[in-house]
Amino acid sequence: MVTISDVARCAGVSPVTVSRVVNRSGYVSEKTRQKVEKAIKELGYIPSAMARGLRLNRTYTFALILPDITNPFWTTVARGVEDAAQQREYSILLYNVDEDMHKQERALETVLSQQVDGVLIAPHDGLVSHLQPLRMRSVPTVIVDRRLNEVVPDWPVDIVRGDSISGAKALTTHLISLGHRKIAMVSGDERTTTAQDRVMGYRIALQEAGISCDENLIVYGEFRVSAGVEMTNHLMERGINFSAIFAGNNAIGMGVVRELIRRGIRIPEEIALVFYDDYANASEYFPFFTVVTQNAYQIGRTAAELLISRATGEHSEPREFILPSRLVTRYSCGSMLDDHHQSLLSLPIVNPKDLKEVVWEVPLLLPYPA
Amino acid sequence: MVTISDVARCAGVSPVTVSRVVNRSGYVSEKTRQKVEKAIKELGYIPSAMARGLRLNRTYTFALILPDITNPFWTTVARGVEDAAQQREYSILLYNVDEDMHKQERALETVLSQQVDGVLIAPHDGLVSHLQPLRMRSVPTVIVDRRLNEVVPDWPVDIVRGDSISGAKALTTHLISLGHRKIAMVSGDERTTTAQDRVMGYRIALQEAGISCDENLIVYGEFRVSAGVEMTNHLMERGINFSAIFAGNNAIGMGVVRELIRRGIRIPEEIALVFYDDYANASEYFPFFTVVTQNAYQIGRTAAELLISRATGEHSEPREFILPSRLVTRYSCGSMLDDHHQSLLSLPIVNPKDLKEVVWEVPLLLPYPA
């Protein structure tokens, strides 16, 4: 490995001088600068971020702790974070924690040992105690997409998120305006603030419409496809009556769809469906689901920019950014269709037993032809 | 910050002893071990990965350099990588390089300065010279999803990828079997090996079927939605005649769809469409597109496991894993439909001028009700 001393020896100067050239700090004569730069190039010297980090106590690295990088919402958040970070020459350490408290704890511990300059986290729950390690060591922190349940006066954290309450309220009100009175709510983990907020928005909408809320219609689970399947199944099995389903996020929504299709229940004719967060690319060519979308990219980008600002001491008082969301009404509630489209645009598209998908294993074509 | 010396002082021993306790190395009496462990807990000591890395020259960190974490294919690869890495206590540094050579170079430089234990990269092109920095410093490297165009005898790298040639051949042969003779191929950047291989598979299929290959039908661009739009537009503008389109990956495919819908061209009645790599979640509720899928998760997972094995010296000779792919025939070629479904399952689903999507800005609901 080429070190600063190697460069120094090669250029006939001291390591200190090389450091000055590399960091453009202090006085260096033009002549020596050139000698040093030549040596750096010749030897292919790259400064060790580790040694520098050890000395400076700065790593130019942020940790990004997310529930699931497979979900396009989080993916887009990550993309926003990465773009903002890259622009300012920060690197991103990615941790996928699956809404699993244990994994989150492990990730936090690892992150602390890595001495990152800051942490972007979508915490599983709103308990500050679970972020205690960050607080103790006063690591600059930005909460992404979610809230904390407590206000912590002596720990300034920033928060960037959508307004789940207003979004959920809008979605529910939309369903009510279409005549639905019994709306099932299948949400995420009860401890997650977005799950809480979306149920809250749902409640507010019902209340404003003068509809009493049937607690049996509210189910908490997880923000995953499989949970969407199970919760739908659960509601059906218990014979609970409802004409619409509000899925707490896109993954749950997909699970609901899977289960409804399996049961041969048509959307929207038999059950209307809305969910929180879009599937952007799918919706483009098949704009079927009525959803609330958030600007995930902007959430990620803003969060990263805030973190940079905090990490570099540009601000220290806690800030909260609440980004607006949009209600996109499409076809999964039946509201947009005339008689013709009504029969056309419903899921399952064709009778499920006619739906086929043939899978062929493709044999490898090796060795390659020239 | 709590250091090893703080713990040592608190426990009344030397830092060396603390180190031994933490790493379970060397002799430590039961009594001192307990004293030290108590001190560690009391002070909340977390060893500095940086200091340790500087000393040991190991960071337990891998870099993952990908074209686009927004594409579900790469997302799933990343997920496989993360899972495997987490299991073995490795962290992942994520770099998004957008098929941009400049960004890739910057990422490589950063990665080298971070002294990662290994690199997982989907290189933009197959030129070894562009990976020179990794080779020079002999950083353990695994190529993901792609190939190198040269064999490098003195630089052992592992490769994990699908067999793009056989996949593309299968897709093309499928189109040919449905009677298509003029098939447009809209691929990625000509320098990317998967773009090359998919065109190669396309050529082989045509050749085997005795169809001469019209070079005007082959267009190279980028693996992006916007490029799919442009390439389709380009083909149309030039009035080139074809009855089917083969899109080089899912993003390009989406661009093709967007442009065809814009032009009011129906899929598959007017033009059949296939593409490489599925959109898993979209295909679940709307299984429309005939595609070749790869096991992206397995590619990522295998790559990470190989890298761990290489980084820990378990193997050193170069290995190449070529994972099989699957042809999934659905509806975008019209082959699966009887007369009824034929008219039902085509894109755009309804006349595009009837398709509507209403967007409402949701007002923020602040301050929150209690």
Added chain:
DNA sequence: CCACTGTCTGGAATCGTTACCACAATCTGA
């Protein structure tokens, strides 16, 4: 009783970098 082995602990050096301080050389202005 002595040599030897095994157990336990700590001091010093080291990893690659930068901050601080010291010092020399040159330049400026009265």
Added chain:
DNA sequence: TCAGATTGTGGTAACGATTCCAGACAGTGG
């Protein structure tokens, strides 16, 4: 001409951890 500022360079210590080596002590066998 000389004090004082400006410019240029290097030595030393430190960041937090681990490895190597040395030494102390206890137990064992001849």
